[in-house]
Amino acid sequence: MLFTAVVTASAELAATRSRKAKIATLAALLRAAGELELPAVVAFLTGQPTQGRIGTGWRTLAELKAGPAGDPSLTVAEVDTALGTVGAASGSGSVTLRTETLRALFTRMTAAEQEFLFRLVTGELRQGALEGIMVDAIAAASEIPAEDVRRAFMLSGQLPVTGLAAMTGGKERLAEFKLALGRPIRPMLASPAESLEEAVTEHAEALVEYKMDGARIQVHREGDEVHVYTRTLREITGSVGELVDLVRSLLCTSVVLDGETLALTDDGRPRPFQETMSRFGSTRDEQVKELLLRPYFFDCLHLDGADLLDAPLSERNTALRKVAGEHVIPGEIAPASAERVLEAAMAAGHEGVMVKDLASPYAAGRRGRAWLKVKPAHTIDLIVLAAEWGHGRRTGSLSNLHLGARDPEGGPPIMVGKTFKGMTDELLAWQTKTFQEIETHRTDWAVHVRPELVVEIELDGAQVSTRYPGGLALRFARVVRYRPDKEAADADTIDTVRGLLKP
């Protein structure tokens, strides 16, 4: 298959807002792709080179741009192989190998192909919503129910592998995907509830737990080998030694646990989220390193050889209590105690509570209503699109943020407002440095960035406005914190923001 077919399909996806049309375009391409090139087609169209990030920045690429060629001649396989060479290059001579390989690719590409490669390599094409559309397209092309495809994707974590299995081995091959120790799966997510009462009445039998304001962790243990992953499935085992030791000390041979981790102050209250997150990196700050992280587990997906993903929460909770005892998040069965759990959670400095259906299986990667979150304060997660240079005391700092909501149809983020409130001097300095590292272009007054940073915004609601493309504007928006544990695909959608419109 020619690479230009992928580029044309990508342009067609961008030109329509109809989910149905996007799925049809992708499904047609998947049917036409040969077995060997199918994984690359899936990867390219969900914005990821098959080899993951290839470590070449925007500037380097811009310098290498040559050509363009008149007629398309490159195949998908040729592009995939070349990107593989670039990604795998290391050691002496690797810079030359990378630049020469990329230059050779560019020379053979048409202008549209170059543009696509540029956006693919710089990560601009990566939009999480595309993954959902690709799952449906694989289902349509292989004539397998979308639920089966989604499940295999969640368990493998890889769409190209899932696509290939569906197209070549059908439903049976997909069913072979199992929870594997040492391979993280996408976490189950929650939906917001208006009130505790609404949440509790929605489930026949519910478990009410603290909603702790830390960072999500997934731990896998097999024998003495332990791995710890973040919400976005990044492995952080090396930076959280105390969690590894603790999991190794649990009385079991193999286990997969889902939970939240945070550090506490001397009087037992949660420390700020940023401090927990900074432990996840390879920081040189000794003070941060000394913060002791504690785990609060709330789910058990596997125990001693038994896969529990499809077991009801009641059963998973029994397994959890058996294996993680004192490290289980505080919680009780509703309804009698629901109010009490919420009050205790707030009094202890946490965000609110989670109300979970005791009959529900673990729906990896899904944001359903089996888990409902009740949070008294209102915040949403938006994508940073650009920032304006500040004035007065903030001259020289990137300050006023342009904020975008996610397009549920997979298009680029939709701008819904701006804010310069809620920023400390430290945060301003961080923004100024970081934004210029992910800059795409600039004007006299603003630096535009790759849409990948997620920021949590507290607000009083939204109002109708013609100022921004979303047709609404945020009211009294202020920055609460950045969410390095989230990707743009996890940000709130324009529909969520519309839901905040004041009547």
Ligand SMILES: Nc1ncnc2c1ncn2[C@@H]1O[C@H](COP(=O)(O)OP(=O)(O)OP(=O)(O)O)[C@@H](O)[C@H]1O
């Ligand atoms: N008891 C709990 N059960 C499940 N998740 C919990 C619990 N306590 C804290 N959490 C955290 O809350 C999150 C669940 O809320 P949600 O699915 O909406 O994710 P989110 O988008 O990260 O939410 P938020 O921005 O409110 O943290 C989990 O990802 C986890 O990090």
